[in-house]
Amino acid sequence: MERRKFLGFGIFAAAAAFVPASLIAEDYRKTKPDAWTAHTVEDAIAKLYGTSKTIEQGVTLTAPDVAANGGAVPVDFQSDIAAKSVAVFQNANPESAVCVFTLNENSVIDYSIKMKMKQSGTITIVVEGRDGKLYSAKKAINVALGGCEG
């Protein structure tokens, strides 16, 4: 093999080996599989964080009181808490967990997602602070048209 091609191949191989590690920091579906199959919000929080005790402060949750389309309910949440992760739960669907964000020093807790809700229910946002405490915000939403059929 020519030297130039060989060197080029080496760089490519190094890049390919490096990428997967940087792409997935923590896959909560693999590290905490039980949290995704839990049927109640308390159970899901407990499976994810070890405790379901949360402090209801420091987190701002914005969502409509009445969602016309349960297939895409807009949910916004912000917080200034120095945090390790943020998780979203609801009690309208068969399982509770919606998504978990892993944070690092570049993260700003200012997220907006669209989620499905099969029926009316309550959305819970949990922020895992660097101090080890769990902070939360809740909001009840009336869903006019269930959205798990989408």
Next chain:
Amino acid sequence: MEIKAKLKDGIVSVKAMAKHPMLTYDVAKKQGVEANFITHINATVNNKVVLDMSTSQFLSKNPIFKFSFKGAAVGDTITMTWVDLLGNTETSDSVIK
């Protein structure tokens, strides 16, 4: 994946949409197909992770989401990748404005 990233006052805000049916287990059962939904989304800028999100079947179909982060400049490239339950992936990038 469509990505719009804008820098303002030191914070980059990103709006992204992934094209995916997000088939829940219930719907998939009715249709007699295999459930499939995005399970992980991540974004990097200059090899630093700026979004790391594990997701379930309850994000909307073609999920739209917004997030913010610090520590990037105008002209940097943001690269986003999703992985679904069946192992398909899609990677897209966009330049921060």
